[in-house]
Amino acid sequence: MDLVKQTALVEHARARGGDATQVAVTLEQFFDGNDCEWCIAPNRDEAMPLETVRRVLFDLRGRPEVHDVRIELDVLEFQSYPDDEWPYASGVAVITTLMPEEVDAMTVDAETEPSGGPATSVDWLVDAPSVPDGHHYVGVWWD
């Protein structure tokens, strides 16, 4: 684990109100330097590595129909993060023209649940991605 990046992410989330609310961060902020297998995608097959989740989400962001993908951090758990812990996330915000079931087909390799949405705004999330005209929010999550 890259502790410099872990500290930077925690400090960023805390500065944005992450002790009390959900903060959205980029895929790079969440995954770069992160080898904490259980920081996202709980209850997935133990044989599936974090790298698979990462790859699925980066590939999703690279689709022409997808404007942005951001990790929805849960409220920060620790005041001081242990060296083997990373801020936890149970969901992912996808801004797209695709419908939830189309997104599901693209995230099936990460064992996601049926996605939520579509929603026209993401006002519960600090630093939510912008929603361009013609796009909407789809919430990818794990049980």
Place this chain on the structure above:
Amino acid sequence: MDGLVQSRPEQVTAPLCYHAEGPVWSPSWGGLRWVDMLAGDVLTLHADGSVASLHVGEVAAFVRPRTRGGYVVGTERGLALADDPGAEPTPWLTLWDDPSVRMNEGGCDPRGRLLCGSMSYDRTPGGARLYRVEPDGRVTTLLPDVTISNGIDFSPDGSLAYYDDTPTGRTDVFDVVDGELTGRRPFHTADAGHPDGLTVDSAGNVWVALNGAGRVRCVSPSGEVLAEVELPARLTTACAFGGDDLRDLYVTTSRENLRAPEPEAGSVFRLRVAVPGRPVLPFAG
């Protein structure tokens, strides 16, 4: 093909680059230059089709000719200058110290000032800026909280500036009043891909590369989509006019972070258009 686009895209280089960006045509260096941004290389296409490469640092974000000859190049955290088109550049300005932020794109305004913008490597929202650099090196922050500062260019009469902060999903337009950018407002929203580099032709049409969609789109000053060109690489990064009549539209492409890039990704493409571009605006410094 419609009336505006007069040929299919032709691949004019091999896939030489990991992340080709910033094409710019200038007779001062004999034609087309562009950058392999994350390799830190400036590339020049010669008339015989050969390509020369010059390494300028960790990052080569953009290149523009200087009015006095030579060129200015955006480096990882600043600018470097060369007095001769073929010379290696010398560091000139450092615009910030934070190593988590790099230069991304730049261009000049009609007054010969350089507008250049940054992005954080991890795309932190609001973590980047758009700067203006005067010919004497004075620096002004124009936009303090952008995320991925990208293409910028001006209308033929200089009264409008078009600008992409990629994560907004839009190309925005500013009024230019006494040389200042004011009245920012949405101009065009991308319904596919991500707005990246852009250029304005002599009729005021805005050509924008839609990164991720493998397309370049032409939008009229009133916002009407006039044309769209598909390319065989999905990461279309930027476009610029060139050729003796400025009716060749050059498009750069990338294979950045792709696990399965197209064979052509990282190449430069060219297509013919009906409306010519404008000569590149040089840096007066």
